[in-house]
Amino acid sequence: MSLYDLMVSPFAEFEFMRRALVGVLALAIGAAPVGVLLMLRRMSLMGDAMAHAILPGAAIGYLVSGLNLFAMTAGGLVAGLVVALAAGVVARATEIKEDASLAALFLVSLALGVVIVSLRGNSVDLLHFLFGSVLALDNDALMLIAAIATLSLTTLAVIWRPLVLESVDPGFARSVSGSGGPAHIVFLALVALNLVGGFQALGTLLAVGVMIFPAVISRFWSRDLTVMILIAVAAGIGSGYCGLLISFHAGLPAGPAVILVAGIAYCGSVLFGRCGGLLGRLVPRRHLEA
Amino acid sequence: MPVLALRRGLLALALVALVAAVPATAQPAAGGDKLNVVASFSILRDLVHNVGGDRVEVVSLVDPGGDVHVYSPSPADARTLAAAKLIVTNGLGFEGWMDRLVQASATKAMVVVASTGITPRSAGGSAHGSGGIDPHAWQSVGNVKSYVGNIRDALLRVDPSGRAAYEANAAAYLQRLDRLDDAVRRAIATIPPARRKAITTHDAFGYFAADYGVEFIAQQGVSTETEASAKDVGRIVGLIRQHDVAAVFFENVSDPRLIRRIAAETGARIGGTLYSDALTGPTGAAPTYIDLMRHNVEEIVAALK
Numbered sequence: 377m378s379l380y381d382l383m384v385s386p387f388a389e390f391e392f393m394r395r396a397l398v399g400v401l402a403l404a405i406g407a408a409p410v411g412v413l414l415m416l417r418r419m420s421l422m423g424d425a426m427a428h429a430i431l432p433g434a435a436i437g438y439l440v441s442g443l444n445l446f447a448m449t450a451g452g453l454v455a456g457l458v459v460a461l462a463a464g465v466v467a468r469a470t471e472i473k474e475d476a477s478l479a480a481l482f483l484v485s486l487a488l489g490v491v492i493v494s495l496r497g498n499s500v501d502l503l504h505f506l507f508g509s510v511l512a513l514d515n516d517a518l519m520l521i522a523a524i525a526t527l528s529l530t531t532l533a534v535i536w537r538p539l540v541l542e543s544v545d546p547g548f549a550r551s552v553s554g555s556g557g558p559a560h561i562v563f564l565a566l567v568a569l570n571l572v573g574g575f576q577a578l579g580t581l582l583a584v585g586v587m588i589f590p591a592v593i594s595r596f597w598s599r600d601l602t603v604m605i606l607i608a609v610a611a612g613i614g615s616g617y618c619g620l621l622i623s624f625h626a627g628l629p630a631g632p633a634v635i636l637v638a639g640i641a642y643c644g645s646v647l648f649g650r651c652g653g654l655l656g657r658l659v660p661r662r663h664l665e666a
Numbered sequence: 667m668p669v670l671a672l673r674r675g676l677l678a679l680a681l682v683a684l685v686a687a688v689p690a691t692a693q694p695a696a697g698g699d700k701l702n703v704v705a706s707f708s709i710l711r712d713l714v715h716n717v718g719g720d721r722v723e724v725v726s727l728v729d730p731g732g733d734v735h736v737y738s739p740s741p742a743d744a745r746t747l748a749a750a751k752l753i754v755t756n757g758l759g760f761e762g763w764m765d766r767l768v769q770a771s772a773t774k775a776m777v778v779v780a781s782t783g784i785t786p787r788s789a790g791g792s793a794h795g796s797g798g799i800d801p802h803a804w805q806s807v808g809n810v811k812s813y814v815g816n817i818r819d820a821l822l823r824v825d826p827s828g829r830a831a832y833e834a835n836a837a838a839y840l841q842r843l844d845r846l847d848d849a850v851r852r853a854i855a856t857i858p859p860a861r862r863k864a865i866t867t868h869d870a871f872g873y874f875a876a877d878y879g880v881e882f883i884a885q886q887g888v889s890t891e892t893e894a895s896a897k898d899v900g901r902i903v904g905l906i907r908q909h910d911v912a913a914v915f916f917e918n919v920s921d922p923r924l925i926r927r928i929a930a931e932t933g934a935r936i937g938g939t940l941y942s943d944a945l946t947g948p949t950g951a952a953p954t955y956i957d958l959m960r961h962n963v964e965e966i967v968a969a970l971k
Contacts, residue, residue, distance in 0.1 A: 390900050391931045443923065503736075511899050512923035620896055627897035 386624045392511050396620050399513045399521055399577045400634060403586050404612025406525030407570040409532055409605045411591035414567060416543045416601075420588055421475055422460060425482035426564075427571045427584035429459035431489025431505060434575060438505075439496050445516045449572050456568030459485060489580070508579030510620075510630045517576045524573035528566050535559040540601065578631045586612055589638035596649025611641055701825050704750040706761045707734045708945040709804055710780055710813075712955045714754055716839045717817050721828045727767075730945045730953075739763055744771035752824045754817060757781045760801035778820035780813040787872050802942060806873035807847040807959065811840055846956055853963045854878045857970045864970060865902060865914040865934065870942035880966060883911065899928065906932040913937040913969035937969030 387393045414423050433455025437447035459481050466481075467474035493502045513521075532539075538559040542549040567587075574583030590608035598604045619634030626633075647654050700723040705711040711726035718724060725746060728737050747753060748771045755764050757779035768777060781803050789800040803809040818836040822829055854862070862880045869884030883905050905911065906928070914929050915937040929936045940962045941952045952958035 386896070386900065390903055392899055392903070392927050393896060395927075396896070509923055511896055512927045514923065514927065623896035624900060625897065627895045630896050633895075 382625070383621065386621065392513075393620060393624065395513045395518060396510045396577075396630065397617065399510060399518055400586070400616025400620065401613055402518070402521045402525045403570075403574050403577060404590065404616055405609055406521070406528040407574060407587040408590040408594075408608035408612040410528060410563075410566050410570050411587035411589075412594060412601070412605050412608050413532075413539060413543060413563065414587065415591040415595060420592075421478055422463070422564075423567060423571070423584045423587055425463065425478040425485075426456040426460055426568055427575075427580055428482035428489070429456045429485040430568070430571055430575055430583070431455075431580040432485050432492055433458075434505065434572075434580070435489045435492035439492060445520060445576070449520060449576075452572040452575055453568050455485070456571060457565060460564045460568065504579065506579045506581045507629070508575065508577050508582065508631050510577040510634070513577060521573045521576060524569050528570055531562060531566055535562050539563055578634070582631050582635045585635040585638055586616070589615065589635070589642055593638070593641050593645045596645035596651055596653050599651055611638070615641060701752065701821075701828075702750045703752045703754060703821075704746055704775070705754045706756060706764060707732075707943065709943075709955050709958070710754050710756060712945060713780070713810065713813055713839075714817055714821075717814060717832060717836045718821055719831055719835045721825065721831055722821070728944070730947050730950070732944055734761060734943055737761075737763065739767045743767060747771035747773045747775065749773075750775040752820055753777045754780055754820070756801060756803070758786055758799045758801035758803060776820065776824055778816060780816050781809070782812075782816050784809045784812050787876060789869065789872065800869070800872045802870040803873050804955070805871055805942065806877040807843050807850065808877060809873060810955065811843050814839055814843070842956060846959055850878055850959060850963050853967050854880060857967060861912050861970045863909055863911045864937065864966065865906060865911055865928070866940060866942075868942055871940075874962075880970075883909075899924070903928060903931055906934050915940045915965070915969070935969055938965040940965055 387397055411423070414420060430452035433451035433453065434448040435451070436455075437444065437449070437451030440451075441447040463474055463478045463481055466472055466477040470477075489505070490502060493505055535555075538549065538553060538555040541553075542559065570587060571583050574586050577583075578586065590612040591604075593611045594604040594607035597607050615638035616634050619637040620630060622628060622637065623630040623633040628636075645653065648656075650656060701718065701721055703714050703718065703722045703724040705714050705724055705726045707728040708726045708730040711724050714722065714724045727739065727743050727746065728734050744767060747768060750773060753768065753773070753775045755761050755777065758781050781801075784803050786803070787800045788798050804813065814836055818832050821832045825832075857880075859879075863883070864880065865883050869882070871880075871882040871884075874880065875882050883902065906914075911932075911934055913935045914925055914932075925936070928934070939951070941958045945954065945958060946952045951961045
């Protein structure tokens with residue numbers, strides 16, 4: 377098998393492969409930068425919780441109007457935001473820490489979502505909710521994912537300064553500007569939006585993977601925020617491309633294959649990463665000499 | 667002291683678990699003096715209903731429209747089984763969860779495997795948990811006649827006093843099945859032989875294909891338990907192009923979006939819904955087994971002709 381057969385011809389020959397590739401490209405471009413900021417704000421768990429929270433929202437959309445793209449998207453978006461805000465309120469108003477209330481809320485959402493889906497659909501529908509169908513992206517789904525990526529990048533550019541400032545030094549950010557709070561809310565909306573986009577292709581359980589994995593991988597290779605975001609986008613695109621190829625050649629389910637490739641890249645980064653990787657720590661580098 | 671309290675708590679929990687694990691006791695038969703029969707899924711329920719008539723009260727564990735392959739039984743199902751006098755299953759590895767459920771319910775009911783005596787086909791393509799046997803034997807009317815015979819014999823053993831009724835019902839139903847078999851063959855004969863090729867979402871029509879001479883290429887292996895991989899989809903698109911397949915069929919238990927994508931990519935016609943593993947509700951297109959077969963054949967003829 378030539379290199380062309382291995383790496384190009386699946387996409388040249390089959391439209392569904394091209395569509396899947398475009399889908400994961402757009403997802404990576406939109407979600408990876410959001411994931412990097414999510415990680416810097418120590419909110420990776422929040423991403424997970426919101427991804428689960430999308431399930432009941434999308435399920436209510438499904439209950440009302442079947443496998444309708446926009447009903448499920450709107451439902452998921454609202455539910456994701458509600459859980460994010462609810463976790464914040466519980467953390468501030470009670471003695472429970474935010475991570476604990478998130479863990480509680482995402483379990484409730486998952487259970488509620490499964491119950492709602494089974495009200496109308498059967499267990500196969502549920503499987504598509506949980507794991508998506510990246511091989512069956514139609515025009516509407518692709519447009520939605522691309523639109524979300526565009527909106528996400530534009531919005532990040534607008535709220536970039538207060539967002540980054542608040543991520544690295546919240547005390548200083550509060551002392552010089554009052555725009556941290558609104559920026560935080562907008563950022564949460566972006567997280568929910570990107571997860572809803574990922575839900576179309578990868579389902580609620582795996583959507584958060586294209587957001588978190590590239591971010592964590594990038595953290596092992598650079599300390600510069602801009603470089604980290606570039607690495608994260610590249611890692612997301614690479615995982616998507618390799619995952620689809622593996623699914624095509626080895627006959628593995630497509631969505632899980634994409635996330636597994638990202639997981640393998642993560643393990644590699646943990647071992648060999650330049651910034652804080654295991655091997656780098658075991659083998660001490662020379663001190664800088666003046 | 668707190669340790670002691672904790673230990674006491676754990677002990678209490680263990681007791682609760684023990685009590686919960688005691689099998690549900692058999693409930694008195696619902697529906698007066700009728701014979702309680704449990705069928706594993708809706709098609710068997712319809713067959714039992716036709717043979718048993720008014721003398722039996724039959725329920726199915728998997729509702730119409732549900733997917734037996736990935737069904738997970740609930741505690742209520744164990745209670746239903748415990749109250750039954752007769753349990754009818756398809757066998758051939760179709761209801762993988764049934765044996766455990768029967769044991770867990772501690773039921774005293776007789777269990778009859780309806781597919782006993784038919785000639786099993788091996789599943790085309792990927793083999794799965796059932797040792798590579800295709801369980802969808804009811805897609806051939808000839809096999810269902812064996813099913814009806816097995817169900818009749820089982821009812822006779824459990825309820826000998828109803829012999830006359832069961833034998834008369836079974837004979838009448840077998841005649842209707844003979845007429846159905848004729849109708850299916852006549853309908854398929856109207857399709858030109860070169861066009862008797864179709865794609866389905868679920869490899870459930872192997873027995874139909876063997877008996878009636880329509881070739882079905884499945885899009886998703888033999889079981890809906892697995893997610894489609896890019897390899898499978900690529901293979902199917904290649905197959906459609908290669909064999910010039912005329913139609914692609916939806917099924918009531920698989921992802922319609924994937925089928926639409928394949929149809930858009932190859933220009934094959936999208937056929938209507940074929941029902942394979944489950945009947946529809948009373949208002950649907952296939953409330954009984956005979957309706958199901960007639961509906962499927964109509965759709966196949968309409969799409970391939």
